[in-house]
Amino acid sequence: MKEKVYLIPLADNEDDxxxxxxxxxxxxEKKLLDSIENRDLVAIKTxxxxxxxxxxxxxxLVKALGEVIYEKEGLPFLTETSCLYKxxxxxxxxxxxxxxxxxxxxxxxxxxxxxxxxxxxDEEIEVPIKGELFESVKIASLVGRLQGMVLLTHFTGHxxxxxxxxxxxxxxxxxxxxxxxxxxxxAQPTISVDKCTSCGVCVKWCPEDAITMNDDAAxxxxxxxxxxxxxxxxxxxxxxxxxxxxxYEELQKKVVEHARGVVTACQGKILYVNVLTRISxxxxxxxxxxxxxxxxxxxxxxDPVVIDAASIDLxxxxxxxxxxxxxxxxxxxxxxxxAKAIGFGSxxxxxxxxxxx
Numbered sequence: 001m002k003e004k005v006y007l008i009p010l011a012d013n014e015d016d017x018x019x020x021x022x023x024x025x026x027x028x029e030k031k032l033l034d035s036i037e038n039r040d041l042v043a044i045k046t047x048x049x050x051x052x053x054x055x056x057x058x059x060x061l062v063k064a065l066g067e068v069i070y071e072k073e074g075l076p077f078l079t080e081t082s083c084l085y086k087x088x089x090x091x092x093x094x095x096x097x098x099x100x101x102x103x104x105x106x107x108x109x110x111x112x113x114x115x116x117x118x119x120x121x122d123e124e125i126e127v128p129i130k131g132e133l134f135e136s137v138k139i140a141s142l143v144g145r146l147q148g149m150v151l152l153t154h155f156t157g158h159x160x161x162x163x164x165x166x167x168x169x170x171x172x173x174x175x176x177x178x179x180x181x182x183x184x185x186x187a188q189p190t191i192s193v194d195k196c197t198s199c200g201v202c203v204k205w206c207p208e209d210a211i212t213m214n215d216d217a218a219x220x221x222x223x224x225x226x227x228x229x230x231x232x233x234x235x236x237x238x239x240x241x242x243x244x245x246x247x248y249e250e251l252q253k254k255v256v257e258h259a260r261g262v263v264t265a266c267q268g269k270i271l272y273v274n275v276l277t278r279i280s281x282x283x284x285x286x287x288x289x290x291x292x293x294x295x296x297x298x299x300x301x302x303d304p305v306v307i308d309a310a311s312i313d314l315x316x317x318x319x320x321x322x323x324x325x326x327x328x329x330x331x332x333x334x335x336x337x338x339a340k341a342i343g344f345g346s347x348x349x350x351x352x353x354x355x356x357x
Contacts, residue, residue, distance in 0.1 A: 020060035036072035040147035055278035055289035082121030116140035124176030127261040137261035138179040162332020171259035195239035202231040293319040305345025
């Protein structure tokens with residue numbers, strides 16, 4: 001039987017409060033969170049954006065989800081993990097302060113923020129999985145103590161995985177620091193001496209101090225490089241190159257297998273919400289976004305693989321072209337193919353459009 005994916009259509013640039021009310025009304029109508037019991041700990045996992053100009057899910061959506069969880073007598077909270085690269089989100093203190101600046105404080109959302117991987121991203125559990133690359137994966141420790149989760153994800157293109165949606169929000173977004181390192185260890189970037197201007201930006205942003213500046217160009221020390229792609233993201237002169245043919249597929253497989261670990265640890269009690277607005281070429285880790293297609297709406301499902309499959313299909317239908325033509329020329333469906341190959345989730349779905357909310 002095909003998995004159900006619900007679409008709440010939104011007008012282009014729909015008001016965030018209106019979108020949030022539609023999401024809340026639909027979840028209550030369909031009783032999608034009725035499994036929550038009194039005092040259940042229920043996480044709302046999202047992305048707070050790198051700057052206020054990123055395309056991350058808006059706080060109004062978080063508040064609406066929190067209201068549903070409170071109505072079911074659960075205890076909702078916002079959660080995230082520390083990222084690898086330097087910036088505003090590589091430790092709990094700066095990450096939470098950034099979240100407050102972006103409107104995710106208690107005053108705006110009525111839910112607290114509790115980081116899933118501790119102060120520095122090193123609080124983890126090891127979860128056995130049935131994978132091709134891993135027999136177990138390292139994920140944020142808090143995941144194993146939850147009674148439920150709502151994964152609130154903003155769909156975007158992505159410079160390494162092709163696209164970022166529910167699978168990446170699970171696999172990368174809820175991995176511990178070691179789990180993230182295991183996923184990123186595939187790709188090895190290179191520097192073009194002819195294009196490098198010696199500006200030093202890549203040196204500043206490298207999370208492992210793996211880049212130094214020679215007389216004529218930046219230099220990457222391969223023994224230190226974790227392949228995170230941060231140098232590629234910040235370079236304005238196209239001086240950083242990747243061997244995508246070697247790296248893309250294995251990284252996507254690693255993301256999927258870590259996602260499976262999260263679902264296993266949470267015993268499958270997760271509701272997936274993909275936000276198909278402010279869709280951009282790059283992920284929300286970058287400073288700003290530029291829409292590559294008009295807004296579509298909000299997708300809801302109980303399967304992370306099928307909701308990502310539906311998201312890609314809707315984005316490509318709306319744009320009239322493949323995602324690789326709008327973002328990065330990467331065979332992005334490798335995520336879905338691998339999930340199917342290891343028996344994790346489904347790619348077959350029934351799309352049900354929700355009207356009159």
